[in-house]
Structures are given as C-alpha cells and as structure tokens.
Amino acid sequence: MNAWNQQGGRPPHDPYRPYGPYGPQPTPPPVRRIGLLRRLWNAAGPVAAGRKVFRPSRPGRVDDPAVARMQRIRTLVGLAAVAWVTFSYKLAASVEDLADDRLDQSWNAVLVLSVTFPVVVGVLIGMARPPARRELLRRARKPFGSILALIGGVALFPAAVLSGLLDGRLATGPVTVAVTVVVVLFMLVWVLPFVAYGIGMSLTHVFRTADIHETVPPLLALVLVWEMALVDVLTGAYEGVPGPPRVALVLGAPFSVTAVALWELRRLRVGYGLTVRGALMR
Template identity: 35%
Template sequence: MTLPLLVGYPLARSARSSARRIFPMRGHRRIEDPQVMRVQRARAWTAAVMSLLILIVYGKPEDMAEAQAQYWLRLIVTPWLLLLSAPVVVAVLFRWASPDAKRAMRPLLRSAGRSALWYFGAFTLVPLLALAAGWTAQLLERSAGSPYYLVPCLMYATFIPMTWAALFVAFASGPAVRSAFNTSQVHAALPALLTGVLVWEFMVIGLVVGGLPPGPPLIQIATLVGGPASVTAVAWWEIHRLRTRYGAGLRT
C-alpha cells in the first residue's frame, strides 16, 4: 500500500486544489437570498416526497428501477446539457443587456469559457490517454525487439496524468454544475434562468427515455409538468426579487 499512497495522495491533493481554484465551492451565486434558498429547499423536498409517494402508490418494481436509472442519467447528462444550454442562455441575456452591462460581462464570460475548457479538456483526456496507452502497449508487445520494461514504464507514465485528470473531474463536477461552469458570475440571474431551462430539457429527456410516470392520466400529467412548472415559478420569483430587492435586473 505504500507506493499507491505515495503516488495517489499528492495526485488527489493537486487535483482537488486545481478544481477548487477553478471552480470555487461557493461560486454558484453572486447574490445569496436566504428566503429564496429556503423556498428552493422546500420545493425540492416536496417534489422528492411526492415522487416517492406516487411510486409507492402506483408504481411497479420496474418503475423503481427506472427512477434510479433516470437519476444516474441526469448525473451523466447534466454537464453536457449545460455545455449546450449555457451558451444559448448567456447569448440571449448578453444581447438583452445594456451597453454598460455588456462591458462588465465580457471579461467574466472569457473566464467562464476558460473554466469550461479546463473541465471538458480533463474529461476528454482520461479516455484518450487510456486508448493511447492500450494501443501503444499492444504495438510494443507485438514488436519482438522492444525491451521488456517499456510496457510497464508506458503504463505508469500514462497512469499518472490519467488519474490526475479523473480526480480533477471528480472534484470539479459538483461546483462546475452548480455554477454552470462559472457563468453564474456573469450575471446574478443566470442560475435561475439556466435552472428554468434545464428542468424542461430534463422533462423531455425523461419522457423520451422512460415514458410517462405511473398512475392515472391526471396524475401522470401533473407529475410530468408539475415539477418543471414549480421550478420555473420559483426561478422567476427569484429573478423578481433580484430586480426589486438587489437591483440586478436582466438588463443591468
């Protein structure tokens, strides 16, 4: 265990430090409104309890498995949905903003773009290094004149950057998703806008992948639309409070 610990601990510490520097743990809100956060938590717990009750009353064993599969699907799909959705929402907000607001947003947009490149660069590096190491090892094994130590040296040389990149993605994923790759720093209303867009995208994905939720037709429609509609209502209420209480309107 000594060698893995000596190699693994510095790698994990370096990856965690880089992830926290690029994606701070509390960087997902420019303005934190305690009342909005309480309402968001209450809505989330209510939605979770209602979903569980519907599964218990109307669900079948395969519905439980489908709910777990959709949960893991959301974890996997969320970063890629953000990569596609965030630039569109930011572009609309940027076009709508006043000239003074645009000047203030430009350097923050460049910083958010660099953060996204860091994340997806590390994410892509892991399979690329694994494939490159595998192909090179096969070529060396087939080559009769290559020294016997080249394959383990090659595997060790690719294992270190591949492990660092995987640890960086693991440490950065939570803060990166919460801050939408630091685009939340561009404008105070962006987290609410992105949340309102993502819930409807997840509704479509869930409908395509898993179909309608269990229960009578009225319960199915209420379950399908009620969650995204309630999240959107809370998001617009948050935007209203940002404008009226903190002076952070969509154009400012």
C-alpha cells in the same frame, strides 16, 4: 482596583494563560500538524481544484443563503419523489440502478446546459449596450472555462480507451508500463473525482454564471429545466408509470424550478436592486 478584585480577589479564567497566581491553568490544545501530502491534496486535490473551477468567485457578487437553502430543499424533495416512484413501480431493481440513472440524467443535463449556455449568454450580450457588452464578455471567460474543464475531463476517459491505454496495448516495456500505471491512477484518483464534483457543482451553480451576473443562473435554470422536460417527453422517460404520476414526474421539476427561479429573480430585484435590464444597462 481591577474588576476581578471586586469578585472575591480571583483573576478571571484565562484558558490561554498557562500559569497564574493560583497555580497552573489549562493550556490551549496543541496545533495539529498536517503532512506535506495532505497539504498538497488540500491545495491541489480534485475537490480543491473543483472549487476554484466550478464555483462563482467574482468579487462583490450577491450570494443569498436563503436562495441556496431553497434550491437544496427543492433538490432533496425532487430526489425523494423520484426515488419513491422508481421503487414503487419497480423502475429500478436496486439503489445502484437508481444511482446510475440519476448520474446519466445529471450528465445529460450538463450536456444540454453546455449547449444552452452560449446561446442564452450570447443573446444577453447581444441585447446589452456596448459598455455592458464588454463587461459581460469579460465576466463570461471563467464560466466558459468551467465548461471546457468539465468536458475535457470527461473526454479523457474515451480517449484513454480508444488509444489503448486502459487495456495495456501501449505498455510494451518497463518505462511504458510505469507511465501507463501512473496515468491510469491519476485518472482514477484525481480526474474521476474532479469530474463527479464538477457535474454536481455545474448543475448547482449553473456553470458559475453568477460570475456574469446574479440574474443569469435563474434564467439559465429556467431554460434548462424545460429543455430536459422536453427530452423526457421525446425519449419516453418513466415508462411503466401510470399517467398521473408520470405527468407529475415530468412536469414537477420544471414547475418547481420555475417557481424557485422566479422567486430568486424577485428577491434579487426587491432585496438587492439587481435586474436583467440593469445587467444589460437598458
């Protein structure tokens, strides 16, 4: 006797069985068809391409969700603090001005990181033993590629301006007009979202340096955040803010990032046995 016969003689509920001895039963929902253009966009769109270019993908890499959650919390708290001080002291007239300021700061951080990255990685590779050195060099190819992809995407816009593409100087006939329209649409619809997504992912994943070793992103984040604090001091950031809040804004990010980075390094060492010395085979 089947188990369901012992429960009053009725079969178990099976939502994927269209008919049974007691009449029709619910059928599975129809599969939603996706058009060809949507499939191409999902496979080769700017966000899909950005995931492949800017997110770490090394097999066997440790991806601790607790660390990612802590980084998101720190980022949200930092943005809220900056927004509160900006509007409290009227440093920005509108939300758009604040967004532009944050975008400029993010791009500056990417530029500083693109210069800092080869220096820090070069020092680590130089300190490593020969077997580790070859492996670290091999793993550094994709992070270097993400830097080149982002800078190349950004460079297309000034190149289009300087070449006269955007102001129509190259559109002298029907063919050149069509080519100009296609290129401009491609830059606005594909390149611009790719660059915007790449800036966010480059800062979040520190140019996907976890592909080199899990300890490299927190080390680079430590160096980057103190470099950005020095840039803020030298450029007179947050002018108009009184002394204590200004000091808190300039030093808040370095201290919070330092705390999170040191906690991440300790978590990698205690929980997973991953250390900088281990990466260097020292």
